[in-house]
Amino acid sequence: MSAYQRRKYIIDNLLKARNTAKHITANELALDFGVSVRTIGNDIAFLKVKYPIETKEGHGGGISLAPSYKPRKRIFTLKEIAVLCKAIEIIQRLCPSTTEDLKGMIQFYAYNTGFV
Numbered sequence: 099m100s101a102y103q104r105r106k107y108i109i110d111n112l113l114k115a116r117n118t119a120k121h122i123t124a125n126e127l128a129l130d131f132g133v134s135v136r137t138i139g140n141d142i143a144f145l146k147v148k149y150p151i152e153t154k155e156g157h158g159g160g161i162s163l164a165p166s167y168k169p170r171k172r173i174f175t176l177k178e179i180a181v182l183c184k185a186i187e188i189i190q191r192l193c194p195s196t197t198e199d200l201k202g203m204i205q206f207y208a209y210n211t212g213f214v
Contacts, residue, residue: 104131105141109149112163121160 099107108127115122124138131138142161145151150164186204190197 099131101141104133105145107131108138108141108145109163112149112151112161113169116163116165116167121154121158121162123160127161 107130111122111127111130124135124142127138127141128135142151142153150167152162152164154160154162186200189200
């Protein structure tokens with residue numbers, strides 16, 4: 099799993115946990131993703147730049163999203179996403195050397211528009 103995917107899942111988990119008023123610990127995330135607590139700490143530091151993540155140390159502490167955070171709405175419909183995916187498949191077949199560039203562009207766009 100890439101750092102990008104892991105960070106997306108961390109945000110997803112924090113959103114789900116917020117609905118239950120539960121904090122997630124770095125240890126729990128590290129176990130879930132098979133990485134070190136330090137890696138999770140680095141991920142959280144990276145994500146704090148974009149998301150209002152709160153951390154609390156000690157008993158009852160953990161990692162959570164600020165209650166005021168509202169995920170952005172998707173800007174594409176499912177049909178539009180399907181068309182874009184098909185276009186990407188065609189481009190990748192015609193020009194395989196662009197695969198990594200396309201992945202990077204899509205991830206950058208998705209992250210910076212709140213798609214993730």
